[in-house]
Amino acid sequence: MIGLSHYLILSGILFSIGIVGVTTSRNVLKILLSLELLLNAANLSFVAFSRFNGDYTGQLVVFFVMLVAAAEVAIGLAIVVLMYRHAHTVQADDLKDLRW
C-alpha cells in the first residue's frame, strides 16, 4: 500500500536533487532546470497532502505554482539569451565581473 510517506519521500528526493543541481551545476540552463525541480517537488507534496488530508486547497495551489514557474523560466531564459549575446557563454563561472 502506497501511503503519504512514499509521496513525501519522493518529493524530498526531487527537492534534494534540485538543491544539489542548483549549487553544483556550472551551466546556467541546468541551474534553471534544477530550479524547476524544486517547485515541482513542492507541487508533489502539495498534491499528496491534499489527497491524504481530504482538502482541495493543495491542488488549487499547484495550478498557481505552475503559472509562476512558467513565468520564472521565461524570464530566466530571456536573461540567458542576453548573457549569451554578450559573453558567448552560458557557464555560471563566467559571471564574475561583480567582485570586490
Place this chain on the structure above:
Amino acid sequence: MIPTIHWNLISLEVYLSFILALLIVMDILIPKNSKNWIGSLSFAGLLGLFLLWLQQYQLWGQTFGGMFIVDSLAWFFKGFFLLAMFFVFVMTHQFFRSMGQRRDEFYLLLWSSLLGMLLVASSADFLLLFISIEILTLSLYVMTAYLKSDKHSIEAGMKYLILGALASGLFLYGISFVYGASHSTRFAEIQKFVMASPQDPMLLFGFILIFSAVGFKIASVPFHLWVPDVYQGAPTPVTALLSVGSKAAGFVILLRLLWIVFAPLHQQWAVALAILSAVTMCYGNLAAIPQKNIKRLLGFSSIGHAGYLLMGAAAGSTLGGGAISFYLLGYLFTNLCAFLVIVLYFAAAKSDEIADYSGLSQRSPILACALFLALMSLAGIPPLAGFFGKFTLFVATVQSGFIWLAFVGAANVIISLYYYLMVVKKIYMDPPVSAYPISVSWPVRLTLWFAMAGIIGIGIFQGPFLDAALAAVKGMF
C-alpha cells in the same frame, strides 16, 4: 454560496490594476517619439492611489473569505510602499533621461512591483502571499537585467534570478509542509493549529524553510550572498527599490508571521533570531569597510541594517515590532535620499566609484548636503531619523533581556560610522575631480528637500511617527 466581496477594502489594488492595464494599452498605441505620457500618468496615478489610501484609514476588515485583510499594519505599510514608489519614479525619470533613452515600459514594471508589494501587505493566506511575492520579485528580476547593453546589469539579473528562485522554491516547499500539518493555507487556521500543537515536526520544518526565504528578502546573513552583486549591477532606481521596498516587504511578512501566525514559536526562536541579528550586522558593517563602489557600499550597509532590524524581531514585544516599523520609515527617507543623490551624480559624472565623489561639496552643495545627512542618519547620529530608530530598537532589545545584543548593536554603529565618514571626508575635504558644477532641476531639488525634511523631521518630532508605527503593530489581526 458566494461570499460577499468588500470592494472598498481592495480598492487600492483594483485601481492600481486599472492603471497598469491602461498604461500597457497606451504603451502600445502611443507613438514612441511623442511626449512622455506614461511617466506623467504614472505620477498622477500615484497621487490618486495616495488619496485612496488616506481614505482607507480605519477601514479595517477582511474579504475573500479571510484571504485578504486590511488592518493597521497593512495600511501603514501600503502608505510606506506608495511613498517609496514616489521616490523611485523620480529616480527613474532622472536615470533614463541621463542615459538619453526613453524607457516608458520601465514604469509598467515598477507598477507591477508596486501591485506585488501592496498585496504582500494584505495577504492573510499563504497562496496569496506566495503569488504576491512572485509578482514583486519577477518584476524585479526583469528590472535588474534591464540595461541590455550593460554586462553588469545582465550578470546581476542572472544572479538575482537564480538565488531568488531558489528562495521561492524553499518558501513553497515550506508552505507545503505547513499546509500538510495544519490542513489549511489560511493564516487564521494555521494560527489555531500552532496554538494547539506548536511542536509538530512537519510544522517546524515548514517554519524553518519559510523563514529562510524571508531571510533572503530582508538580506539577513546566510541568505545575503546576492545583495552586493545585485545592488551594484542593477540600474540605480532598482537598487533603491530593492533596498527599501523589497526589504520592507520582507519585514511585513516577518511581522505578520512571527507576531501573529507563529506567535507561540516566537519566544522559542528568540535566541536564534538574536544570534542571526548579531551575525548579520557584524558581517554587513565589517564587509562594507573596504568597498570602493558606492552602490556596493550601500549594499553591505543594507545587510547591516537588516541586522539592526532583526534586533526588533528578537525582542519579540509590541515595542520591538513598532521599532521595526518606525526604523523602516526613517530608513525609507534616508536610503532613498542617498540613492537619489547617486542617480543625480551618475547622471553628471557617469561613475559610481567613491573616489569620483571627492569634492562634491564644491560642485553641488545641495547634493553634498543631502548625501551627508543621509549617511549620518544611516550611521545613527542624533537628531536624525536613524538615531531614534536605532534607539527604539535598542530599548526594545534591552527590555526583552538581550543586553548583549544591544552592546553588539552599539559596537556596530561605531564600525559603520567609520566607512560612512570616509565617504563624507571624500565629499567635503578632498579636492574635486572636475570643476564643473552639477545643476539640479527644481522638481528634483524639491524632492531632495522633501527627503531631507523627512530625515530631520522624523528625528526631531519622533512622537507621532512612533505612535503610528506602534499602532500599526498593536492593531494587527
